[in-house]
Amino acid sequence: MNTHVLIIGAGTTGTGIARDLSLRGIQCVLVDKGDINAGASGANHGLLHSGARYVFKDGEAAVECRDESRLLKHLAPQCIEDTGGLFVAVEMDDDNYIADFPGMCDKYHIPCKMISTREARELEPCLAPDLKAAFAVEDAVVDPFMLSLDNAADAQLHGTTIMRNTAVTGFRKENGQITSATVLNTRTGETQEIEALQYVNATGAWADTVSAMAGVNIPMIYSKGSLLVTQDRINQQVINRLRRASDADILVPGGTVSIIGTTSVEIDSLDEIRPTPEEVDSIIKEGAVMVPELEKTRYIRAYAGVRPLVSTQNGQGRSITRNYTLKDHLKDGLENFISITGGKLTTYRLMAEKASDIIARRLKNYEPCLTAERELPASKKGEWTEPAKSARLWMNKKDPKGTLICECEMVSEQMVNHIVDSLKSEGARPTLREVGNRSRIGKGPCQGTFCSFRLASYLYGTEELVDTEGLEQVREFVNERWKGFMPLVRDKELMRVELQESFLCGLFGLEKEIHDT
Amino acid sequence: MTPETVDSKNILPCKLAVIGAGMAGIAAAVFAANRNIPTVQVGRVSEIGFSSGCLDLFATLPHPEVRSEYSQGEHTCSGSTQAFDHPFEGIEHLVKAYPSHPYARLTRQEIETGFDEFMQFMAGAGIEYHCGTDTNPRIITPAGTLKSTWCVPSFMQEGSRAIEEKKRILIVDIKGLKGFGALQIAQNLKKILPGVQGKTITFPGRETSGDLHCEHLGRDLENPGLFDRFAQTLMPHVKDVDVVGLPAILGIYRFDAARHKLEQVIGKKVFEIPTLAPSVTGMRIKEASLSRLPQLGVTGFSSLVKQIDMDSDGDFMFNVTRGLETVTVKAKYLLIATGRFMGRGLVVEDGIIREQLMGLPVYQPRNRSQWFHRDFFHAQGHPINRAGVETDACFRPLDIRGKVFHPRLFTAGSLIAHQDWKREKSGAGVSIASAIKAVATIAEQG
Structure with a gap:
């Protein structure tokens, strides 16, 4: 099999790159060892960040979220429920942090409006009675499945071939180039070679696993985050706890449910990604400080995803940047292989654009990126899903x-x-x-x-x-x-x-x- | 023997009060009546309605592994199960593997006496049981597996026989009756019972309706016209078979008569297969037993007991309701057969499993993360399944120091610790045997 570009990993980034490149007229094959969004793209909050969450820690990420969330609301409205969001602090939360918050938002031009705690509780009656501060922001909810399915469908329409249940098992190399990738159909057991001019590793937490097959090491830290789905929808807007990022401080509504999370647990292996009873207890206990009824409500499912964090310095878990990592691997002696990992659901499009720019340039294709202008067509495949509801196609x-x-x-x-x-x-x-x-x-x-x-x-x-x-x-x-x-x-x-x-x-x-x- | 009548203060004195309307509660009341003990039996709902209708004794040993009780943090070790055709032989292995198992406190004779008395009672209530002589009979489940049990009710008897004699069996399902697939059963059994085939028919008068329920079909069949049309629908399919297996649709009360009549019309033996909830076979047991108990002199209350007190005589006191009236039961002996989580005999408060009614100590895994295996079907069975109330040799609950909690307080059934009835296929056996031991002790103590 021959193609211009082989993209490995069909999460939001991989499907986004496939669409971006195919809109520039570049032929792609997109493979995934499982299904679309089988990794972290399908196991997250489904939160479209306004950027307010990152104003203290990562101004660059905050600005990217601000711009990308606005773009997506405009270009892919079918995937988004524009709920709005709140940042709230309870009695025990740090006053200095609260006091600095509006100024920090202002610094990055992220809309943030102080509202009275009474108003906040009128908007969201589920909020704790001991609220001491509340701010309204432009957070929204995104359905990551619909997003990836729509990207995949549009990529297909422009010539991309998508192969599910297709795992890369090795690369052939020659003179600093990858010449082909060996792929295994995990259902049939059949293998084949895919020859491409360029190879994109968009495998999220599995970035190192895949790059290692090409002889390149990407130092990863696996941070597992668990989330709980409630039986009923508790809140109308996204509710963030106004404090330093910690466990269970975001409650995201979606469709008929709400999702509370997450945790941040460093794990050594990607073999078994599942939530534990201890995490569930801690999420409920922490979440209930902000929204007391989380203590009593019924839950229908717990799920976990792994944040693909690339370790740059000595940071751990939440202190490592949530911004993405794009490696061109030239220093590693490979001329036609790039890896893109980390990042956020909200900025997936931007990540795809940056990765696609490199690939297009290498292929001497100078067409502009169209994904920041062109609407994402709503495909029929996305109809199977429900906004931000869970980790499967429903x-x-x-x-x-x-x-x-x-x-x-x-x-x-x-x-x-x-x-x-x-x-x-x-x-x-x-x-x-x-x-x-x-x-x-x-x-x-x-x-x-x-x-x-x-x-x-x-x-x-x-x-x-x-x-x-x-x-x-x-x-x-x-x-x-x-x-x-x-x-x-x-x-x-x-x-x-x-x-x-x-x-x-x-x-x-x-x-x-x-x-x- | 009936307890004395209610006095002016609405107090009903009795010798034994049984709390629970499941298999253990019913069995305890029966055994008490057989021993002329004035008995009040209280209980509202029970899981007996979900029962297959068979009485299990023992069939499968979940191997306990090399384990220190509940100490393993990760339940990832794979276990194995061992099936036993001879239940009493299997019980010997079981009590070696689980020395605190309730069966370890019982002799074979005690268990057999319990089953004899219980089957006799059920026969009086209208359900004849056929007991294995030494080996477990098997029945066909709606999944298409074979289940080993100990006592098979009349309405499943021909199925059991057909399995042993490898007869040609036609399983029939009905269009619109979901969760019961004749082809599913035939496909799953074809390797071990090649003579099984499946056929779907439509039910007369309900050819086009969406959701059918066994209970409604049973009522339809009480109409002679519909019954005849149903039999005629079956006729063309039974030519080359020996036995016909139906989902349990022959009603909650007159199932034996319906079956015999059907057998006459089609000229073949017929048996029924239990279905998923709501289970008609379970309802048969429940209806038959609960209506029979008063005839033995047991006073029954369909009521929820929330609290037990002791009066100045040292008797157990609790309130029950009958209509608008509140009656206070005063009992010398108390037997609690309140079951596990479904019966709310066990509840969880702050992550700790507690016995609901008396606050008895509960043997349990150290914390919630050790309740379950990651594999739902792990062969060892989930650690939480063996949680429960620990007892002495005659099933008196123990207090926190391991001493008898109260000399006149007994328990029976699935509330007892160290058994896993679902995995061992020992539900009825544990209930019946613990009940007879407890009640025999009460009878001796006078």
């Missing part, structure tokens, strides 16, 4: 007609048929996981106890499943839900787990080999 539609497979989220047989057809047209097998990724099945209060099983029964009935594969898939499906639910099991959730286990293990015996009776 079909938001509810269809209470016909037999319901998923009673919690009202997913009917007809809708499943629709998804099965679309999967098959893409050449994919309709497994529980695939149908789950494209619908809200399993995301409601039963967390897959009944619906995963009903879905399996239904797919057996339509002869999509044979042998014992459906039960294997139920196990996999339940465990995927368990990953995000286990850390949240605190009290009443135990009833549900008990019921689930009494069916899946007590009655079906799914903890055993399927025919070990």
Whole structure:
């Protein structure tokens, strides 16, 4: 396979670069070892920063956020819920920090308006009663899935080939050039060579893993951040705690839920990125200082992402810059390989532009970048997602007609048929996981106890499943839900787990080999 | 023997009060009635409605690993399970692996007596059970797995027999009845039971409706016309099979009669397969047992008990409601069979698992992060499953120092620590056996 540019990593940066380059007329192949936004791009708050969050620590980042968020609100409104945001301080928070905040915003021309605490509590009745300061800012909410899917779709429209489940396993090099990348289809096990003129490493936390295959080391620090999704939407605007960045100080609304986070836990390996019960407890405890009802509310899921931080000096976790890192690798002796990592969801477009500028220049393409002017077309693929809701592609539609497979989220047989057809047209097998990724099945209060099983029964009935594969898939499906639910099991959730286990293990015996009776 | 009647102060004295309406509570009340102990049984809802209808004894040993209790921080070690065809042989292995298991306090004879008395009671209530002689019978689950159990109710009996005799089984599902797939069952079983096939039919009068429920279909079948049409729908498919398996749609009360009638019409043996919640088979057990108990002289209250006090005689006192009336029960002995989290026998406060009613000490993992394995299906079973109330040899709860909490306070069922009924397939067995031991002790003490 031949192309001008091979882009590795289909997060917001990778899809953004694919669109940017293809709009300049450059042919691209975009590969990801998993799916679009499978990494940190899909496991974050979905917060479009006004910049106010960074005024103390990183003025440059604050200005970039200010400009990019304005651009995106204008160019990709379908991905954004322009909620507005608040910065609030409670009794225990540092007075000096509060006093300096409006001046710092002013310094970077980031709109920030002091409002009375009464007004803040009128806007957001969920706020703590001991509020002592509040400021209104221009924060908003962005759906990272829709954003990446729309970028991917527009890139495809302009000639980009997208390959999911395609992992780079090695590079061939010759005279300071990468000549080809070996890629493995993780579903079929087939490998092939992709020959490109330029190679872009946009793999986020995996930047070092990929660059190491080309013989280049990028010193990374992996900072895991966990977030919790509430069952109901608690707030209308983004609520930030006005203090030095710390755990659980941002509550972001999105669709019908709210998301509280994050933590910052340094981890050594990317093998197992999952939230822990300790993190959940700490998020709830900290978050409740700002929004007391977080203590009592019901949560439906916990998830975690890894911030890809490149260690420059001796900083750790939050003190390392959140700004992006763009390496051209010339010093490493490679002429056609760049890595771009770090950064923020809000500034993804700018990152893509900077990376694309280098690549275009190297290819002697002098077309201007168009992404700062041209609207991002809303694609049909994005319709499967719901604003900033969680780390999967969810079909938001509810269809209470016909037999319901998923009673919690009202997913009917007809809708499943629709998804099965679309999967098959893409050449994919309709497994529980695939149908789950494209619908809200399993995301409601039963967390897959009944619906995963009903879905399996239904797919057996339509002869999509044979042998014992459906039960294997139920196990996999339940465990995927368990990953995000286990850390949240605190009290009443135990009833549900008990019921689930009494069916899946007590009655079906799914903890055993399927025919070990 | 019925407790004395309510006196002028609305106080109802009795010898034994059983709190709980699940398997353990019902069994305790039955055993007490069999021993002429004046008994009040209190409980509102229970998980028995979710039951498959079978009575498990023991089938699977989750291997405990080399472990110091709950000390491992990461539950990533892979475990293994061992299946036992002979439950009593398996129990010997179980109590070696888990020396504090409730079965370790029971003899085979005690367990068998409990099952005998309970099955006799259920027969009187209208549900005949067939017990394994030495090996566990197996039933077909709606997942298409086989489940080993100990006592199989009449309505599943032919299925069990067909499995052992490897007969040609037709599993039938009904269009619109979700969560029960004949093809799913047939596909999953085909390697071990090649004679199983699946067929979907439409239910007469409900050909086009979306969501069907077993309970409604049961009511439909009480209509002779619909019943006949249903049987005729089945007819063309049963020619080349020996036995027909249906989801449990033959009603909550007259299921035996319905089955016999169907067998006559189609000329084949019929059995039912339990379905997911709401489970008709579980409702059968619940309805039959709770309506039978008063006939044995047990006074029942469908009420929630919030608090237990002691009066000056040293008796247990608590309030129950019947309609608008509040009655104070005064009991010499108290047996709590309030179950686990679903029954709210166990609750969590500030991250600590507590026994709800009496504040009994609860054996439990050190903290919340050690409750569960990361793999939901980890073969070892989740550590939290063995949390519960620790007892002495006749199932009297222990206090924090390991002494009997109160000489006349007993417990039974899933509230007891050191068992994992879901993984061991020992739910009914633990309930029945602990109940009979506790009640026999009460009978002896007089």
